[in-house]
Amino acid sequence: MKNRLIIFDCFGVIFDEVAPVFIKKYLPEGQAEILKEELFVPADMGDITYDELLTNMARSLNLDKDAMTKDWESLFRPKEETVTFLKSLQGKADIALLSNAPLGVIEKQFSKHSLSPLFDKIFVSCNLKMAKPDPKIYLHCVSEFKKVYEEIYMIDDNLTNLRFLPEIGITPVHFRSIADIQFLSEETDA
Numbered sequence: 318m319k320n321r322l323i324i325f326d327c328f329g330v331i332f333d334e335v336a337p338v339f340i341k342k343y344l345p346e347g348q349a350e351i352l353k354e355e356l357f358v359p360a361d362m363g364d365i366t367y368d369e370l371l372t373n374m375a376r377s378l379n380l381d382k383d384a385m386t387k388d389w390e391s392l393f394r395p396k397e398e399t400v401t402f403l404k405s406l407q408g409k410a411d412i413a414l415l416s417n418a419p420l421g422v423i424e425k426q427f428s429k430h431s432l433s434p435l436f437d438k439i440f441v442s443c444n445l446k447m448a449k450p451d452p453k454i455y456l457h458c459v460s461e462f463k464k465v466y467e468e469i470y471m472i473d474d475n476l477t478n479l480r481f482l483p484e485i486g487i488t489p490v491h492f493r494s495i496a497d498i499q500f501l502s503e504e505t506d507a
Contacts, residue, residue, distance in 0.1 A: 321468040327416035329474030360419035363443035367419040398495040449478040
């Protein structure tokens with residue numbers, strides 16, 4: 318068995334997408350990027366709390382915060398195929414989560430769905446004060462394992478987050494469906 322590290326993104330890979338679906342529902346296409354820059358980037362960087370993000374979203378969208386929060390949180394749904402795949406990798410590779418997310422979101426959802434035991438280490442942008450696609454966040458993730466790997470993979474649904482990885486020794490895997498990562502299970506059995 319090869320010495321390998323497999324790093325998973327969260328939203329769009331382990332969970333269904335949340336922010337893009339929510340934003341599309343409430344905003345015209347041209348305004349989505351503005352909201353992302355103004356609200357989500359500061360939350361992902363840990364500059365504002367999750368509650369502040371929700372308050373600011375409700376204000377920006379002119380929505381009742383409680384109703385909006387309920388709608389927002391209803392979108393957090395694990396992708397069962399990916400969860401099953403993660404379970405199949407246990408003991409065959411080191412497994413990490415690396416996600417851009419506000420403080421408390423990953424912890425809350427992983428606790429609710431009992432996902433934490435599937436990962437050897439969990440890295441969230443708000444705690445690190447850096448976010449993907451900054452190469453430093455990937456290098457930090459790898460260095461925290463204090464091992465030398467034969468292979469390192471990063472699985473992400475966002476191509477922007479994958480573009481610089483070959484330059485730092487990480488193999489990018491663009492996730493669109495479970496079929497895109499099946500080869501990792503086959504290789505770990507070899």
